[in-house]
Every structure is written in structure tokens, then in C-alpha cells.
Amino acid sequence: MSLMKMNVSPRPSPDSHFLPFKQPHNLKQTIVCSKLPSLQENSDHDTTQPCHSSLCKTCQIIDMDAIISHENTIHQVHDTYSCNLANIEYLLRCRKGCPEAWYIGETLRQQMNEHRSTITRPGCSLPVGEHFSGHRLLVSDLRLWKEYGNVVSLNFGWGNTVVLNGYETLKEALVKKSEDFAERPDLKIYEHLNELVGQGIVFAKYGHWWREQRKFSLATMRNFGLGKTSLDLRIIEEAGFLNKEFESAKGLPFDPHSNINNATSNIICSFAFGERFEYRDEKFLEFLHTVEESFVLEGGLWGQLANTFPCICHLPGPHNKIFKNQRLIIRFVQEKITEHKKSWNPDEPKDFIDAFLTEQEKMKDNPRTSFVESNLIGVLVDLISAGSETTSTTLRWSLLFMMLHPDLQSKVHEEIDRVVGKERKPTPGDREEMPYTNAVIHETQRLGNIAPISLPHQTFRDTEVMGYSIPKGTIIIPNLTSVMFDEKVWSTPHQFNPGHFLDAKGRFVKPESFIPFSAGRRVCLGEQLAKTELFLFFTSLLQHFTFHLPENEPKPKYVEAKYGITLSPPPYRLCAKLR
Structure with a gap:
């Protein structure tokens, strides 16, 4: 990615007339200038010259092609340059030689002026886009x-948004007043997806559709083994395949990302499709890459911009990769459904698709049913995306923390050797006898903090929280980071410390405020499955290997974590030495 200084053209006259809309002919270069609200009020700032004001870093050019090719650079730019909503308006209006871009900027400005509003709250109301920089610099900070x-x-764009901080606040909203906060907001990046494949589960509107699909999904997961020995054995078997992949590296440095993602995805795919995929299945690897990339783009800068300024969805730019990926994911899932229809036996359902098709046949005369084929795709996309990416991300954090803390890794080894031994395979029943290993897994979830702000909620009706009135339709952001790093709960919140989950006698304890899967009616659907996977995969890996950083490679830094819908560890390689 190239960054260099540039001249900024004069702003168009506010009295100019709108031009007929055309697609901008060149938006490859984008101006990013920090603290522009101050600059716009500062008559000393000449917009025809590069900015050298002490109020501002320096006007920059960002090569959009480079961002499209290397999506990670989005986060590097984001972390380095303060990019708020006023900056976006400024860059669109100041684009030299592109009246169409000016038209868009002027339209956005008018829309924001018409719809901007702030919720009355004694004490604090932040202005539009106070550092529009995603999870780290805004909400979860x-x-x-x-x-x-x-x-x-x-005051975020033209929508009312409230951030809830602290366990007691989240408990009141998500648990005690669960239905009041059970709605989901309409997000532009999912609008077209919902038209194609229904509402699914995760972002389904609160009501009959969501209740019917969530109840069915939980019941079907239980019918196919959730909480039973059969599914435990399936995870243990997959852990064996994962161990073989690690062993094949023969102690040399490698990136475990792909193998871990394959393993966790195979669990949810065996439930959804009735099959697992080989670790070198190119088609499946491409599918997993698309899902992971979508998590980064949808939760990153471009996904947020598209949700805040819907009109940019019709313009060229990196945000269009979001919609392309959605189509690729749908195509993969649709192919599996088509294959199932050829062999479907309503009397002998083998997996989730078969069970859904059977229920669809039963409910075909019900006009209110959510069991329609399009929604089958949406539900499967939600189950596979959420069921694989989150567990995979947590496991990658766990191995990183073990490498960075070899003394703690040794304690895990000692406990595994004492309880499980080196020959027998671990089972969920071992968890009660392994408080330290259990504590390490929970501490990984806490410090890894893979869902810093969970997923957005919306108020279903007018309500109150902590004495403050919140109207219906307000977007609610549950700041889980405020709970995971609360100094009143955790003695060393910014350090990896399994002692947070152990009492004075070394027994496992879990504070009430530990809610990595969120809480209330929208609590993670796959919580029970994720807990089982985390314990069995982690324990199996540590039973067989000692993990350490390759020689002469720098230690990965927590601050280099990758922000999207989830918070992923920075890329790293490891060495897995057989024990």
C-alpha cells in the first residue's frame, strides 16, 4: 500500500445545484484527513494544499487497489489514521474533477442533517462517529x-445508538429485560442477502420466524448428538485428524490457522451436511476462506461504512467484496441442498438439511411458516459461519497464549498426564477433574475476547435500563469488553492469568460476569457445542504436543490482532514438538 502527500482541491460551492447521478469515473484515490471537523472551522487551513496543521496528521492518498488486494491493510490504515464520518463527507465533497462524488457527499450531508438525533441521557452523548474506527478505538475502548x-x-450517522457497559447493565438489559432488547437492527450489508435466503437465525427479526427457527435448530442439534456421546466421539475423532496434520509438520514452523479452521468446520458440517471434508479439499478450503474473509470485511471499516451510508453500496470499492462473498457462500450451500434432495428420505433424516426438508413438507400448507427453502440456506449459512469461525479463532488464541507462556503450558501438560495419561483419549467427563486446563480455556476466552461488542441488538419496545429511557428502535451495542476487562472482577485484566478462574484451593470457579457467548434470548445458539469442542480439541493437542515459537521469529503482539466481526489473533507460526 502506498501513502503519499497530495494537494486537496477547493470545496464546491454550497449553492451549487445537484448534478444527475452517474457512477464516479475515478475513486481509486481517497483522501483521509484526521480531525477535519476542527479543520473546517479553522480558516488557516488551505484545502488546496497538503495539510500541515498541528490539528491534523497529513492529508494522505490511499491506494484503493492495494486495499482491495490486501484487505489487512484496511486495518493498518484504520489504526494509523483517525477516520471519522465527517472526514468521509469532506473527502467526497473535495474530490477534484469528480462532480458525481461531490453529489454523493452533499446528499449524505443533507441526509445526516435531516435525520441526525441524539438520545437524551444525563451525562454523555457523543457526536457523530467520534473516531469511526471499529471495535478498538470506539465502542470496546x-x-x-x-x-x-x-x-x-x-449520535452515529442518522441512527440512535446506545452502548451498554458493565455486567450489571448488560444483565439488566439482556437477561432481566430480555425481550425488550431482543430485536436486531436492519443492516444494509445483509439486506440483499436476506432477500435471497431469508432471515436465517442470527440477524432474524425478533418474532415468530426467529422463535420457530431457533427452537427447531436447537432441537435438531440435540437429535443429532448435541450433549450426547455420539457427538463427543465425532469431535474426538476429528481431533485425531487434526493431530495428524500437526504431526506431519515434523516439528518445523507452520501456520496452524487452516488446519484448525478445517477441524472445527468439519464438526458443524457433519451436523449440517452429514459429511466431513479432507483438509486439502480445495473447494472446501476456498469456502472457508470466503467465510473468514467475510467476517473481516463485514465487521471492518467497509462494512461499517456501507451500513452507515447505504448509497455507497452502489459504488465501486472494497465493500463490494462483501456481496461477492455472500453469493459464493450461498452457491456452496445451495449445491449441498440440491445433492440432498436427490437422496432425501423423510422417514430417515441424516442431518440438518434432511430434517429441515421433512419439516418443510409438514408445514407446506401453513402460510406463516418459516420452513421455506430460501430460509434453509440462510439458517445453514448462519450455523456454519458462526459455528466454525468463532471456535477456530478461540483455539488459535489458546495456542498463541501457550507459546507465549511456556510455564503455564507445562502446568497443563502435568494435569493432562495425571488425569488422562498419554494413551487414552480425553473425554468431556475429564473436565471436572482438570480445573487448571479448564481455567486456561476460560482465560483464553476472556483475554482473547473474540466478540468485543457481541452483535448489535435493537430495542423491541420503549424501555429503560439503569434508570435511563431508551425508545423503541434504538440500536444497542453490548460492550462485552467492559465485562471481560473489568478491574473490579479480574485482578490482572490485561494479563493472561488462569488464576482468574481458580479459588485458593485450585478449584475451578467461574465469575457470574463471564459471558463470552453474550446472554439472554440472543445468547449464542452453539454455546454448548463450542464448550465441548474447545475442551476436547485443546486437551487433545496439548496431550500430544509441546508448542513453541520458531527461532528468530518475533513474538506476535496482542495489539496486532485482526478486527472484524470477531477479534482474531495476529498471524503466527508455531513449532509442534511431539511429547
Whole structure:
């Protein structure tokens, strides 16, 4: 990615007339200038010259092609340059030689002026896009909580948004008043997807459709082994395949990302499709890459911009990769459904697809049913995406923490050797006898913090939380980071410390405020499955291997984590030495 100084053309006259909309002929170069609201009020700032004001870093050019080719650079730019909503308006209006871009900027400005509103809240209401920089610099930043309190109102674009901080606040909203906060907001990046494949489960609107599909999904998961020995054996078997992949590296450095992603995805795919995939299946690897890339793009800068400024969805740019990926994921799932229809026996369902098709046949005369084929695709996309990516990400954090803390890794080894031994395969029943290993897994979930702000909720009706009135339709962001790093709960919140989950006698304890799967009606559907997978995969890997960083390679840094819908560890390689 190239960054260089540039001249900024004069702003168009506010009295100019709108031009007929055309697709901008060249938007490859984008201006990013930090703290522009101050600059716009500063008459000393000449917009025809590069900015050297002390109020601002330097006007920059970002090569959009480079961003499209290397999506990770989005986050590097984002972390380095403060990019708020006012900057976006400014860059669109100042684009030299592109009246169409000016037209878009002017349209956005008028829409924001018409619809901008702030929720009345004694104490704190932040302006539009106070550092529009995603999870780390805005919502999940603990400084926001400490400075503004447990209920923070954001004037974000033209939608009312409230951030909830602290366990007691989240408990009141998500648990005690669960239905009040059970709605999901309409997000532009999923609008077209919902038209194609129904609402699914994760972002389905609260009501009959969502209740019917969530109930059916949980029941079907139990029917096909959730909480039973059969599924435990399936995970143990997959852990054996994963161990073989690690062993094949023969102690040399390798990136475990793909293998771990394959293993966790195979569990949910065996439930959804009735089959597992080989670790070198090119088609499946491409599918997993698309799912992972979607998590980064949808939760990153471009996904947020598309949700905040829907009109950019019709313009060229990196955000279009989101929609392309959605189509690729749908195509993969649709092919599996088509294959199932050829062999489907309603009397002998083998997996989730078969069970759904059977229920669809039963409900075909019900006009209110959610059992329609399009929604089968949506539900499967949700189950596979959420069921594989989150567990895979947590396991990758766990191995990174073990490498960075070899002394703690040794303690895990000692406990595994004492309880399980080196020959017998671990089972879920071993968990009660392995408090330290259990504590390490929970501490990984806490410090890894893979869902810093969970998923957005929306108020289903007018309600209150912590004494503050919140109207119906308000977007709610549950700041799980404020719970996972609360100094009142965790003695060393910014350090990896399994002692957070152990009492004075070394027994496992779990604080009430530990809610990595969120809480209430929208709690993670796959929580029970994820817990079983994490324990069996992690214990099996540590039973067979000692993990360490390759020689002469720098230690991965927590601050280099990858932000998207989930918070992923920085890329790293490891050496797996057979024990």
C-alpha cells in the first residue's frame, strides 16, 4: 500500500445545484484527513494544499487497489489514521474533477442533517462517529466506559445508538429485560442477502420466524448428538485428524490457522451436511476462506461504512467484496441442498438439511411458516459461519497464549498426564477433574475476547435500563469488553492469568460476569457445542504436543490482532514438538 502527500482541491460551492447521478469515473484515490471537523472551522487551513496543521496528521492518498488486494491493510490504515464520518463527507465533497462524488457527499450531508438525533441521557452523548474506527478505538475502548459511564448514547450517522457497559447493565438489559432488547437492527450489508435466503437465525427479526427457527435448530442439534456421546466421539475423532496434520509438520514452523479452521468446520458440517471434508479439499478450503474473509470485511471499516451510508453500496470499492462473498457462500450451500434432495428420505433424516426438508413438507400448507427453502440456506449459512469461525479463532488464541507462556503450558501438560495419561483419549467427563486446563480455556476466552461488542441488538419496545429511557428502535451495542476487562472482577485484566478462574484451593470457579457467548434470548445458539469442542480439541493437542515459537521469529503482539466481526489473533507460526 502506498501513502503519499497530495494537494486537496477547493470545496464546491454550497449553492451549487445537484448534478444527475452517474457512477464516479475515478475513486481509486481517497483522501483521509484526521480531525477535519476542527479543520473546517479553522480558516488557516488551505484545502488546496497538503495539510500541515498541528490539528491534523497529513492529508494522505490511499491506494484503493492495494486495499482491495490486501484487505489487512484496511486495518493498518484504520489504526494509523483517525477516520471519522465527517472526514468521509469532506473527502467526497473535495474530490477534484469528480462532480458525481461531490453529489454523493452533499446528499449524505443533507441526509445526516435531516435525520441526525441524539438520545437524551444525563451525562454523555457523543457526536457523530467520534473516531469511526471499529471495535478498538470506539465502542470496546475501555476509556469510553470509564469516562462516560455505563449507558453511553452515540449520535452515529442518522441512527440512535446506545452502548451498554458493565455486567450489571448488560444483565439488566439482556437477561432481566430480555425481550425488550431482543430485536436486531436492519443492516444494509445483509439486506440483499436476506432477500435471497431469508432471515436465517442470527440477524432474524425478533418474532415468530426467529422463535420457530431457533427452537427447531436447537432441537435438531440435540437429535443429532448435541450433549450426547455420539457427538463427543465425532469431535474426538476429528481431533485425531487434526493431530495428524500437526504431526506431519515434523516439528518445523507452520501456520496452524487452516488446519484448525478445517477441524472445527468439519464438526458443524457433519451436523449440517452429514459429511466431513479432507483438509486439502480445495473447494472446501476456498469456502472457508470466503467465510473468514467475510467476517473481516463485514465487521471492518467497509462494512461499517456501507451500513452507515447505504448509497455507497452502489459504488465501486472494497465493500463490494462483501456481496461477492455472500453469493459464493450461498452457491456452496445451495449445491449441498440440491445433492440432498436427490437422496432425501423423510422417514430417515441424516442431518440438518434432511430434517429441515421433512419439516418443510409438514408445514407446506401453513402460510406463516418459516420452513421455506430460501430460509434453509440462510439458517445453514448462519450455523456454519458462526459455528466454525468463532471456535477456530478461540483455539488459535489458546495456542498463541501457550507459546507465549511456556510455564503455564507445562502446568497443563502435568494435569493432562495425571488425569488422562498419554494413551487414552480425553473425554468431556475429564473436565471436572482438570480445573487448571479448564481455567486456561476460560482465560483464553476472556483475554482473547473474540466478540468485543457481541452483535448489535435493537430495542423491541420503549424501555429503560439503569434508570435511563431508551425508545423503541434504538440500536444497542453490548460492550462485552467492559465485562471481560473489568478491574473490579479480574485482578490482572490485561494479563493472561488462569488464576482468574481458580479459588485458593485450585478449584475451578467461574465469575457470574463471564459471558463470552453474550446472554439472554440472543445468547449464542452453539454455546454448548463450542464448550465441548474447545475442551476436547485443546486437551487433545496439548496431550500430544509441546508448542513453541520458531527461532528468530518475533513474538506476535496482542495489539496486532485482526478486527472484524470477531477479534482474531495476529498471524503466527508455531513449532509442534511431539511429547
